[in-house]
Amino acid sequence: MLLNLxxxxxxxxxxxRVMPTRxxxxxxxxxxxKGWAEKNNRGLTQRGQQWFLLCPFHPDTEPSxxxxxELGLFKCFGAGCGAKxxxxxxxxxxxxxxxxxSIERFIKEAWERQAEAAExxxxxxxIAPDIAKLFGVGGIPLNGDPYNLRVIFPHPNPYDxxxxxxxxxxxxxxxxxxxxxxxxxxxxxxxETRPTYVVEGVFDCLSxxxxxxxxxxxxxxxxxxxxxxxxxxxxxxxxxxxxxGDQLFWTWVRELRELxxxxxxxxxxxxxxxxxxxxxxxxxxxxxxxxxxxxxxxLVKLVTKNPDTYKAVVLPYIAALQPKERExxxxxxxxxxxxxxxxxxxxxxxxxxxxxPEWVTVLRAAFKDRQQAEWLLNQPDFSLAxxxxxxxxxxxxxxxxxxxxxxxxxxxxxxxxTAVRWAYQQTLKFMTEQVWDEILRRWQS
Numbered sequence: 001m002l003l004n005l006x007x008x009x010x011x012x013x014x015x016x017r018v019m020p021t022r023x024x025x026x027x028x029x030x031x032x033x034k035g036w037a038e039k040n041n042r043g044l045t046q047r048g049q050q051w052f053l054l055c056p057f058h059p060d061t062e063p064s065x066x067x068x069x070e071l072g073l074f075k076c077f078g079a080g081c082g083a084k085x086x087x088x089x090x091x092x093x094x095x096x097x098x099x100x101x102s103i104e105r106f107i108k109e110a111w112e113r114q115a116e117a118a119e120x121x122x123x124x125x126x127i128a129p130d131i132a133k134l135f136g137v138g139g140i141p142l143n144g145d146p147y148n149l150r151v152i153f154p155h156p157n158p159y160d161x162x163x164x165x166x167x168x169x170x171x172x173x174x175x176x177x178x179x180x181x182x183x184x185x186x187x188x189x190x191x192e193t194r195p196t197y198v199v200e201g202v203f204d205c206l207s208x209x210x211x212x213x214x215x216x217x218x219x220x221x222x223x224x225x226x227x228x229x230x231x232x233x234x235x236x237x238x239x240x241x242x243x244x245g246d247q248l249f250w251t252w253v254r255e256l257r258e259l260x261x262x263x264x265x266x267x268x269x270x271x272x273x274x275x276x277x278x279x280x281x282x283x284x285x286x287x288x289x290x291x292x293x294x295x296x297x298x299l300v301k302l303v304t305k306n307p308d309t310y311k312a313v314v315l316p317y318i319a320a321l322q323p324k325e326r327e328x329x330x331x332x333x334x335x336x337x338x339x340x341x342x343x344x345x346x347x348x349x350x351x352x353x354x355x356x357p358e359w360v361t362v363l364r365a366a367f368k369d370r371q372q373a374e375w376l377l378n379q380p381d382f383s384l385a386x387x388x389x390x391x392x393x394x395x396x397x398x399x400x401x402x403x404x405x406x407x408x409x410x411x412x413x414x415x416x417x418t419a420v421r422w423a424y425q426q427t428l429k430f431m432t433e434q435v436w437d438e439i440l441r442r443w444q445s
Contacts, residue, residue, distance in 0.1 A: 024097060024162070026072035026180055029087045032096040033067065056094065057083045071182055071226055084189050088162040103176070107164060110138025110152040117151045124169045126280045127206045135186070135206055136161075142168060153202050155179055156187040156216075165202055165219065173201075175219065182226045184216035197236045197268060197275075197288075198227055198252075200245070204238075204275035211285050215275075224252040228261050236291055238268035238275065245274075253298055257317055263325035265294040295321055295329035300336045303344060310344070318349050326350050 034051075037044040042053040043063045052063035055076045064078035067087065075084040083093075091097045110117070117139035118132035136158025139149035150168045154161035155176075163179035184198070186205040197208055197215035208215040215238075216227060227235065237252050239245035249267075256262045268291050272278040278287045298317055303310040318326055330346040337344050 024088070024091075025178065026069065026087050026182075029072075029091040029097070030067070030069040032091055033087065033094065036094055036096060055081060055083065057081055068229075071229060072180055073183075073230065085160045086156070086162065086183060089160045103163065106140070107136075107138060107152065107154055107161075110140050110164075111136070113139035113141075113146075113149060117149055120149060120151055120169065121203070121206070125203050125206075125276055127203065128210055131206055131210045134158075134209065135202075140166070142171075153185070155219075156183045156185055159188070167202070179219075181219055181221040184221075184227050184230070185219050186216045187230065195234045195236050195266065196231050197238045198224060199238050199275055200240050200248070201274070201276070204240075207275040207279040207284060208288065210279060211288060213288050222248065222251050224255050225259065228256065228259055234264065236266040236268050237294070238270065240274040241270045242273060253294070253317075256294070257320040260320055262295055262298070262317065263321045263329075266291050267294045267297045269297075293329075293332070295325060296332035296336060299329060299333035299346065300340075303333070303337060303342065303346075304340065307342065307344075311349070314346070315349065323350070 034044065036042075037053045042056070044051060044053045045063060046052075049068060049070055051067045051069065053065050053067070054060040054063050055065040055078050057065075057076065058078050058081045060078055064081070065074060065076045065083070067074045067090070069087065072087040073085070074087060074090045076082070088097070114133060114137060115129075117137045118127075118129040120139070121127040121132045121137060122129055136154045138152040140152055142148045142150050150166050150171075153165040153167070155163045155165055163176040165179070165185060166174045166176070185202055186209075194214055197213055199205055199208065199215050199217050200220070202217050202219070205215045205217040216231075218224070218227070224235075224237070237249065239248040239252070253262070256265050268288065270278060271287055271290070272281055272283060275284060275287075278284040295317070299314055302313045302317070306313045318330070321329060327350055330350060334344070334346050337346075
């Protein structure tokens with residue numbers, strides 16, 4: 001049985017805009033789809049986190065429709081098919097969800113006041129009415145007052161949505177029940193070749209659309225991991241220029257490092273607070289050009305923040321890069337540091353084993369330099385407690401190898417203590433003077 005994708009898509013994108021109920025989660029959608037695939041012999045198979053089945057939208061002999069339940073997305077890789085979107089959309093296209101529900105009624109009611117809602121965001125946030133309508137804005141009267149609207153944004157986009165974001169110029173933001181933040185706001189599946197800006201809020205996303213720059217908004221979600229998977233790493237991180245944005249920057253950078261995607265990402269440094277502020281100031285077209293390759297930006301920020309202990313700080317980020325990326329990042333970072341007045345050489349840090357866990361790299365470097373080791377001793381976040389057992393053992397074994405001793409007790413989990421401090425305590429307990437005399441001798445040699 002083949003489904004007419006074009007007909008379903010027209011229905012989806014037309015006036016009815018079929019929506020799932022607010023109680024249907026992506027997990028429930030996946031169970032419905034999986035049951036349908038098994039019942040209809042669609043060749044359902046699993047490979048890692050992805051599932052494959054025969055596409056119902058074109059003649060298919062080898063499973064080409066891919067579903068990633070964790071991200072709530074599907075895509076057909078069959079030649080000329082083009083079916084893709086959220087898991088809610090797929091469930092509707094397969095006829096597995098009801099065609100009338102509370103979310104649909106709510107959004108359709110909001111669209112009746114689309115012109116008024118578009119005028120509000122234009123007046124308050126300088127968003128052009130045609131851009132507001134492109135994102136499917138609508139308005140719902142607050143406390144029954146037709147002149148006091150709460151603006152509604154379908155999530156993640158007006159053609160494939162399961163929830164909404166609402167905003168009032170005095171009361172701020174509120175997400176509908178069941179909104180899945182795994183999917184970023186503004187994700188439209190239309191242009192997957194250009195790098196996408198990752199911003200914080202819906203108005204940043206609309207502002208960038210006004211200058212024809214593709215973007216998605218995290219809606220306050222700290223993790224960037226789902227977005228990296230969805231966009232295959234082709235991103236420009238552009239958090240707000242404030243304290244919260246700085247914290248978000250380092251959260252995203254650490255996640256990119258752990259995913260080994262740091263070398264594929266870029267950074268936009270706003271002069272204004274964010275994209276919407278830049279739009280209102282009339283500088284957005286210039287500010288979106290303030291894009292730099294992310295790795296050297298990270299290295300410069302780390303060195304200038306920790307000029308005396310930068311070696312231990314930068315090593316995990318250098319180790320996460322490919323050899324050519326590493327060489328280019330260190331060279332660019334050195335050039336920038338010289339312009340800032342720092343006489344620091346980084347090129348010697350290129351010699352890092354690609355297969356070595358980054359924590360082992362840090363520990364090895366630390367025990368070659370007493371100053372770096374003492375700095376590590378005092379870092380509250382330098383803990384192996386959350387690492388997998390095998391990686392934790394590797395890191396502790398690296399310490400023991402440098403000391404030439406490996407008592408079995410040292411391989412136990414160091415919960416609640418930093419790795420270096422824990423090893424230090426164990427050393428004092430087992431081989432107090434002899435071991436530390438040897439470490440001091442190595443440091444001084």
